[in-house]
Amino acid sequence: MTDFELTRRRLIQVGGGAAAASLMVTAESALGQARGVSAAGQPMPEGVELPDAPPRQRRSDSVGFAIIGLGDYALKQIMPRFDQSERAHIAALVSGNPRKLREVGEAYGIPPESRYSYDSFADIAADNGVEAAYVVLPSGLHAEWTERAFAAGKHVMCEKPMALSSEECERMIAASNRANRKLMIAYRCHFEPYNLKAVELMEAEAVGDLRLIRTEHSYRMGPTTPAENWRVSRALAGGGPLEDYGIYGLQAALYLSGEMPERISAATHRPIGDQRFAEIFAHVSVQCRFPSGAAAHLVTSYDSAGLNMVETRGTSGALMMQPATNYSGNTLTLEAGREKHDLSPGNSNVQFARQLDHLADAIRGGTPIRTPGEMGLRDVRLIEAIYASAATGRTIMLNPDGTMRS
């Protein structure tokens, strides 16, 4: 059994091939309802620069978004980028902090009647100016607020990780189907020029046959406790760095290989006596093997000097990205034989607005969503397999949909 305390345990079967096919072990499954967490107002994050003038709405058929959760990422990255969007605008705000709600509402030109608290959120159903909700809350609240948004008849953009358990993800997809509304996971790298170029190069076999992927997403978190920072609270962040940051490496391994792993083994570490890691892991290290025979080594940490890196190695070359999945400043180098080419496929900054426009297109034109709920579910299943491996010391065999083979 892992040292990771469990909210609720479920019995699963994991197999290391035929010999271990019926080994029964327990694995963690933190269900949202069982966690007892709820949305609560927080202070204005430090360093927020509110706009001098509200962003423009470019087209009459632009899709109105409600922003649920006015935290660091919403206020510093997402909301300012609506100005670059062709087909999406901010139509409502949802926050538990009345003062922040007023200040942000005034700066973004959102009228008082379109500013909601968590308690008054259900009223948004009657707000015809709002067609979509962007859930930018702590990860442990994604499932609940996505379901609430569907209940109010809105489409949903949900931040990563989709949720903290595959059961929650399945509920979110079912709610989307019941409401006949779109569900998109905000995996921004699917709209980021350097990552898109890397996928194009991999598909064109620019490195030959893929052999190895290495990713690292790490930084050193300052002193903190679960009571003061949701990122180190198990109920709101799951296992910690993997769901929050390592998920970029997991995603990259999948979109660069174009494959699903067929086996996973992993190790976690949680130092004793460090309040940052009283409830979450400090490091997670994962080995994947793909059906082609290619391997991936993924590392993520909240306790080592910062690195954001993705590398693929094939039989005739390599792709190096460092940083690989940042908001801006990503790099891409193609190494072929003795030659190295630094590529500049565009401005990373466009990823945010493109992501917003993509959901707006899907809502208006019925176009398929590149990063649907099913992708978020797939990734959460892999995260569950990673923790199951770390908990048991076993290699986990996987089905193509990411579920664990019994």
Ligand code: NAD
């Ligand atoms: P944050 O702590 O800065 O903001 C979270 C906000 O949620 C708070 O300000 C508050 O308004 C609201 N909130 C409601 N209930 C809360 C509660 N019980 N505890 C804490 N906050 C509560 O966090 P953030 O960095 O903005 O992250 C928010 C979401 O965005 C997370 O899901 C995170 O994974 C995601 N995110 C994504 C990216 C990306 O690049 N796609 C980057 C950063 C964060």
